[in-house]
Amino acid sequence: MHELSIASSLVDSVLEFLDAHKVKKVLTVRLAVGELNCVEAEQLCFCYTAITQKTAMENSTLEIETVAAVVQCPRCDYRGSPKYWEDARSAAPIPTLECPKCQGTVEPIQGNDCAIKTIQFVA
């Protein structure tokens, strides 16, 4: 499961930070998730809660911030938002890597990764 691997690597890096800074308890972790990651926030929070049990991150809140995607087309030089694939079954439109101008394959410039933005903690 995609969300589980994101959550576990997130928790691993936060726990490393806690070790290095002698932190007792984490209150909030704010995560920026690129739109192109197609992460289900609900799933991610669920995995997060499960793996943080019995750690210094237990009962902390995971805040997820979506980073809008920016793509660039090597063929026609288009740069901007990706083309969205509208799927009636999914709640949000899904970004694709198809150029909205020439139908070529675009390259993601932004919105392709996950990064921890802030960690609120009690020392």
Ligand SMILES: [Zn+2]
């Ligand atoms: Zn193009």
